[in-house]
Amino acid sequence: MTVQEQLSISAPTRGVSPVELYDFRRPTTLAREHTRVLELAFETFARQWGTQLTAKVRVMSQVTCELVSMHNYDEYAASLPATTAMVLCSIEGLAPKAVIQFPTSAALSWVVNMLGGTGGGGVAERKFTQIEHALVRRLMEDALEDLHYSLGSLLGAPMSVDGIQYNSQFAQAAATQDLMIVSIFSIRVGEHTAKATVAVPAEALLPQLGEANPTSTTANAKQLIHDQMAWVPVDVSVQLASARVVPSMILGLKVGDVLPIPHPQHRPLDVAVDGHPLARAAVGANGSRLACVVVNGPAATIEEKTA
Incomplete structure (x- = not known):
């Protein structure tokens, strides 16, 4: 049937x-x-x-x-x-x-x-x-x-x-x-x-x-991801070392208060991406704008943290 x-x-x-x-x-x-x-x-x-x-x-x-x-x-x-x-x-x-x-x-x-x-x-x-x-x-x-x-x-x-x-x-x-x-x-x-x-x-x-849904080989997947990530825009910031305080201190802040930062004067600032320090830099200038001069690259910073 x-x-x-x-x-x-x-x-x-x-x-x-x-x-x-x-x-x-x-x-x-x-x-x-x-x-x-x-x-x-x-x-x-x-x-x-x-x-x-x-x-x-x-x-x-x-x-x-x-x-x-x-x-x-x-x-x-x-x-x-x-x-x-x-x-x-x-x-x-x-x-x-x-x-x-x-x-x-x-x-x-x-x-x-x-x-x-x-x-x-x-x-x-x-x-x-x-x-x-x-x-x-x-x-x-x-x-x-x-x-x-x-x-x-x-x-x-x-x-x-x-x-x-x-x-x-x-x-x-x-x-x-x-x-x-x-x-x-x-x-x-x-x-x-x-x-x-x-x-x-x-x-x-x-x-x-050609094919409606072409597929590519995954043999070079690592290289493809690396090439793609290399062009993704990220926000870079230059930071002082963070200070740990209690909430009552933050709630009581007013104009004129001094907030001590545990960052030595001789130590360069941290260059951070998404809150993660990757390098260190000294404060400088580029024309009429502030800039930073990298003095310690990402590899050296990672080695220091590991040690």
């Missing part, structure tokens, strides 16, 4: 969500450290893409990165509209392709603006003509350069536009279980806003991200 069958027998059917199998050998979630690195890269791409659209479409444009996540290709394709523009991009050395997806109506309005029109929002979803295809492809080639620049060392392999597909269910950019890094964007061109996605094969990016 499987887990699903057992749950269906022992638990009430009303209000029970279906059980989904999870393959721990291929986790579909990103580590927090990896997510932050990818978010910064795709935010850089969003700024570059918005600037490029403004220059090419000649209308003030803004692109915002909203979410970065990881899904298998089947889940990603299922989340897209049935009719949409999917620019398939080849990555050298990899079979899966990257995808830049956006509504065809949004791309058609960009083309209208590029050709001197007003770019109205009433454009229907349809395939591109040859001229529209050439203009959109050129826009995507420039966007692909921005994407490669933004990813930097995360993606060293060259990328190129392979083609444009219009059916999300028929466009086979990768195998159904191949993991994809999916980023969702909001594109605002003039008064019109559209959603777009960029999907990059995870195997192209994850190796460069």
Whole structure:
């Protein structure tokens, strides 16, 4: 009996969500450290893409990165509209392709603006003509350069536009279980806003991200602790020898009282860290400020206490 069958027998059917199998050998979630690195890269791409659209479409444009996540290709394709523009991009050395997806109506309005029109929002979803295809492809080639620049060392392999597909269910950019890094964007061109996605094969990016929680060897733990402690700030004070008194004497102190200190006049002051004397020093000056000249180092002081 499987887990699903057992749950269906022992638990009430009303209000029970279906059980989904999870393959721990291929986790579909990103580590927090990896997510932050990818978010910064795709935010850089969003700024570059918005600037490029403004220059090419000649209308003030803004692109915002909203979410970065990881899904298998089947889940990603299922989340897209049935009719949409999917620019398939080849990555050298990899079979899966990257995808830049956006509504065809949004791309058609960009083309209208590029050709001197007003770019109205009433454009229907349809395939591109040859001229529209050439203009959109050129826009995507420039966007692909921005994407490669933004990813930097995360993606060293060259990328190129392979083609444009219009059916999300028929466009086979990768195998159904191949993991994809999916980023969702909001594109605002003039008064019109559209959603777009960029999907990059995870195997192209994850190796460069490294381990999520890297560990270091403990063979040199002593040296590491020593190096770290050497840069921890501490408070250093120069003190007279302490005097032991009874509480009644402290409570009865008033202005003008003389409190004898058992510190010989010829003896240097104690240099203390956190109340522990480590060296001895004579009173001096450094310009207009008081200073102390160390006359007995920490090693000698420790030897005297031990003796």
